[in-house]
Amino acid sequence: MAIHKVLVTGANGQLGWELAQAAGSFPAFDFVFVDRNAMDLSNPNELEAIVTLFAPDAIINTAAYTAVDKAETETELAHTINAEAVAQLAKIAKHKNIPFITYSTDYVFNGNATSPYLTDTLLEPVNYYGQTKADGEQMAMAENPSTIIIRTSWVFSSHGNNFVKTMMRLMKDKDALNIVGDQKGRPTYAKDLALASIEILKALNEGKPIKGIYHYANKGETSWFDFAQKIKALAGLECNLTAITSDQFPTPAKRPNYSVLDTQKLENELGIEIPHWETALKQCIDQLI
Secondary structure, three states: OOOOEEEEEOOOOHHHHHHHHHHOOOOOOEEEEEOOOOOOOOOHHHHHHHHHHHOOOEEEEOOOOOOOOHHHOOHHHHHHHHHHHHHHHHHHHHHHOOOEEEEEEHHHOOOOOOOOEOOOOOOOOOOHHHHHHHHHHHHHHHHOOOOEEEEEOOEEOOOOOOHHHHHHHHHHHOOEEEEEOOOEEOOEEHHHHHHHHHHHHHHHHOOOOOOEEEEOOOEOOEEHHHHHHHHHHHHOOOOEEEEEOHHHOOOOOOOOOEOOEOOHHHHHHHOOOOOEHHHHHHHHHHHHO
16 A cells, blocks of 8 residues: 555644655645644553544554653653553554654663664663663564564754753853763754654655654764854854763763764665754754754
8 A cells, every 4th residue: 555644743833844844845745734632642552542533544653751860760750651652553553554763862772882872782771761762662673573663763853852952042141151072873854853753754655564663864974062062153152162971961861972873774775865963953953054
């Protein structure tokens, strides 16, 4: 069955919003965007009736519980949204025989690696948010082996709350900032991730056997400190930045020291070239200034 109508959850999030911006350029697909009011993942038992009402040819789930530090105490809510609801959507998609795409995180890994994480690296989350996403992956794949899971990292956009917008705001307000310099990862522009997600839909329509776990993040690795330095330069801001260690900036949820994702599998299967994070960051900041 060809994919035409695509139901997208999490319309107000960074990725949902970027998908909505891109949708008009892909008339082959009729995207239907729903927010938490229309489709609340904290009530998994209500999801089947809602999906049946929309009758899509595919589901893209961009909704998630993303408050990493709050997840340490809001354990039940985080697990319901990130694991139980994802498993339920996977089950619904299998029952209706339609593709299901959902997203996970670099935080499913322990952060002790020294080379990029592969899609089949052992899961060992360092915080409860990561645990809920790991559980969601495993529960979804158990319900529906055709589930497509895209792990991503350090997501930013001109929409919503993210590191880029926070840094730009703080650099305008303050003369000096301390930024963690000993955590490494790959920033991801939600716009680029949205376009890659649409490429997956196109590939499925061409009959390509895409399923299972993939990684997507912009090319190149960096630290939060170097990321902030680049934001400062591209936005033309004046603020004195100092690199500090993770120990000097304690948070309720532990962060992985190294969470660089290897994206080769997705690049090979889709035949796409992923832009460098600095190129993507410039595009995003140009939207904001």
